[in-house]
Amino acid sequence: PGIFYYFVRRLQEGSRYTHLKSSALNMKKYLLAVAIVFAIIPAVAQQNCPVIPMPVKAQKGSGTFKITAQSTISPEDTSLLPLAAWLQEELLRRCHINVPLQRQPGGTVILLKKATGTNAEAYTLSMNKQTATISAAAKEGMFNGIVSLLQLAVAAPASGNTLRVPCWNITDAPQYAWRGVMLDESRYFFGKEKVKSILNWMAFYKLNRFHWHLTDMPGWRLEIKKYPLLTTVGGIGNIADPKAPAAWYTQDDIREIVAYAKVRCIDIIPEIDMPGHAGAANRAYPAFDGGGTAKYPQFTFNPGREGTYAYLADILTETAQLFPAQLIHLGGDEVTFGNAGWDQDTGIIRLKQAHGLKDRKQVEDYFIQRMADTVLRLHNKVMAWDEIATATLPADSTIVCWWRHDKPENLAMAFQKGYSVVMCPRLPFYFDFVQDSSHKIGRRWKDGEFNPLQSVYDFSAAAIPAAQGHESHILGVQACLWSETIHSNNRLDFLLFPRIAALAETAWSNPAAKDFNGFKTRLKAQLPLYEKDHIYYFDIFQPGKHVESGKAASNYID
Missing domain, CATH: 3.20.20.80 (Glycosidases)
Structure with a gap:
């Protein structure tokens, strides 16, 4: 919206101080500006999605989805219970919130739902204030959707025992099956x-x-x-x-x-x-x-x-x-x-x-x-x-x-x-x-x-x-x-x-949609997660933060 009003304001200023011969020309410029705005807004929303690797399509929703100890993780059938249990474990380990599993949800609910489709790794994530629904045709896609929600959760602001996760609607599938x-x-x-x-x-x-x-x-x-x-x-x-x-x-x-x-x-x-x-x-x-x-x-x-x-x-x-x-x-x-x-x-x-x-x-x-x-x-x-x-x-x-x-x-x-x-x-x-x-x-x-x-x-x-x-x-x-x-281990991390x-995004995301500067913005938000997990990483934003350790090898075979 801010971008939209900026363009409209600039157009109005141009109309105020520029003498145009035709009102039709004015209208054309106005419509062009509106078209540009609506072309830009989805791209900006996509770039601001904090998920790595960048999803194929990510649209910001309205409001936030609260995750608390009163939320529930609700798998549609028993075959999804192991994935639900993994999400429960990760929310407890990473966010210190124990979200119960139960078939009959109450309060906000994370719903794992089977869908139809031929791509085993594809998924959709749909969020509103009450429900975060992950839909996929196969276990792999369900897992990928769970990971996207988890990434949104760990990046979300916390207040006490409540996570306020911005709502996103994501449709996603990988470029490559092998990401190794x-x-x-x-x-x-x-x-x-x-x-x-x-x-x-x-x-x-x-x-x-x-x-x-x-x-x-x-x-x-x-x-x-x-x-x-x-x-x-x-x-x-x-x-x-x-x-x-x-x-x-x-x-x-x-x-x-x-x-x-x-x-x-x-x-x-x-x-x-x-x-x-x-x-x-x-x-x-x-x-x-x-x-x-x-x-x-x-x-x-x-x-x-x-x-x-x-x-x-x-x-x-x-x-x-x-x-x-x-x-x-x-x-x-x-x-x-x-x-x-x-x-x-x-x-x-x-x-x-x-x-x-x-x-x-x-x-x-x-x-x-x-x-x-x-x-x-x-x-x-x-x-x-x-x-x-x-x-x-x-x-x-x-x-x-x-x-x-x-x-x-x-x-x-x-x-x-x-x-x-x-x-x-x-x-x-x-x-x-x-x-x-x-x-x-x-x-x-x-x-x-x-x-x-x-x-x-x-x-x-x-x-x-x-x-x-x-x-x-x-x-x-x-x-x-x-x-x-x-x-x-420190050298391995480094x-x-x-x-x-970066490997993950290269393996997953459409090359035409990739943007290194946008990636760096999302990456910066990952560094606190590395710190929390005691990862001795190379900080590209502060190159001297961690010092490389080890010794040079004098005998490489290849």
């Missing part, structure tokens, strides 16, 4: 509580895929009952201290975390790295060692030993039983850093002769194809880094993570073969890269480039020539947190926050 974060716990083990914290924040920003890098050179972090030495021996050490006591997740830990993520509509994708990055496993079971280099000893599994395939199949079988997402990441990257010994290995020489394999790359592809067959037999899809684009795999069951921003030809090859793709290029989605020009700890690209908040926010797959025309094969985007320079919020 990858955490490397081989190099540094963070433990259950920190992982749960990350899952909480992923849920708060509607991120829904947690890619868990559990095995690599420094340590093996997943209990495999058939091969206990993988953790008791392979779990020793980390990137900062090769003699650190063995640390790993038991299978009960995994089940607990998977269940925790499921409540938050997050799928967990385990990564069992092969045939490279196998040092921790090879220390535990050297019989399957395929060699390495002086810099990267015991780097590969041995593709020339038949026992290697049975051993890894056993590992993948136990892994599949723990993770119900029906998707296993096989790694598959950087094998050339430690496979020189394959040329002299008698078993690999026989393998090449038997199958007509010309070089190490063809041996690598053969290995990946065999292990992919194992994953498929376990009724899982196959995921791996973009080096596997050269392998021949079932197009409808293969997902490629495109990480090498300087290798668009691998992205193009993945599309040509019909593989689905998750976009996670180093620039801008490797969050171990520094995020400010003043930062000293962490990575930069060869010409000094790094990954500031805005580059994460501005990413668009449409700007990548190799991706143009292949939009239907792009599942989404993902940020990767490699932990060479992460040796504490690299993840606030870039996780």
Whole structure:
């Protein structure tokens, strides 16, 4: 309204002091001004909606919706009770208000209502002074609507035990189905509580895929009952201290975390790295060692030993039983850093002769194809880094993570073969890269480039020539947190926050509607939430507030 009256006032002033030849011209200008005003008002209202990621459509309603201990959360049927319970838990944890669940509402009510529709993640939120109604066709959409209401609630002014939530009417659905974060716990083990914290924040920003890098050179972090030495021996050490006591997740830990993520509509994708990055496993079971280099000893599994395939199949079988997402990441990257010994290995020489394999790359592809067959037999899809684009795999069951921003030809090859793709290029989605020009700890690209908040926010797959025309094969985007320079929870927070919020909006919102300045305004209101949760974030508004910690890594593989 203020904008409207400003335009009208300016028009009146112009009419007062300007001599126009025609009253018709005056009327045209008046109508034009009115049209401009009504075009601007929805955009301004949209920008002022505090929700991250920005909804597709958000219109400010009238009045406020009060949330008190006398309010109720009312699911339409029993299938929605777990989501209602999660909202109750979050309102108590974040806002210190215990809102009861009951089927017969009284007072103000948060109504969870089933709707029809084909988009499982779409939802609507309709609010007035008495009712906040979240409607969705599926659990995922209902959860997304609950999160939007929760974000409005935590941003609302509180008076005693009452939250006064401004009414908004939101219609929303994500741009991408895959909105991911990858955490490397081989190099540094963070433990259950920190992982749960990350899952909480992923849920708060509607991120829904947690890619868990559990095995690599420094340590093996997943209990495999058939091969206990993988953790008791392979779990020793980390990137900062090769003699650190063995640390790993038991299978009960995994089940607990998977269940925790499921409540938050997050799928967990385990990564069992092969045939490279196998040092921790090879220390535990050297019989399957395929060699390495002086810099990267015991780097590969041995593709020339038949026992290697049975051993890894056993590992993948136990892994599949723990993770119900029906998707296993096989790694598959950087094998050339430690496979020189394959040329002299008698078993690999026989393998090449038997199958007509010309070089190490063809041996690598053969290995990946065999292990992919194992994953498929376990009724899982196959995921791996973009080096596997050269392998021949079932197009409808293969997902490629495109990480090498300087290798668009691998992205193009993945599309040509019909593989689905998750976009996670180093620039801008490797969050171990520094995020400010003043930062000293962490990575930069060869010409000094790094990954500031805005580059994460501005990413668009449409700007990548190799991706143009292949939009239907792009599942989404993902940020990767490699932990060479992460040796504490504070350091993890410093690299993840606030870039996780920019990632969420890039994954969710329509690129044409995004506005970085508007995003920063909404982001500023998030910082008190980080403080409340003891998150050691990088404050882009006060860069010196938190000091970066850790030490620079001198030994990056990629």
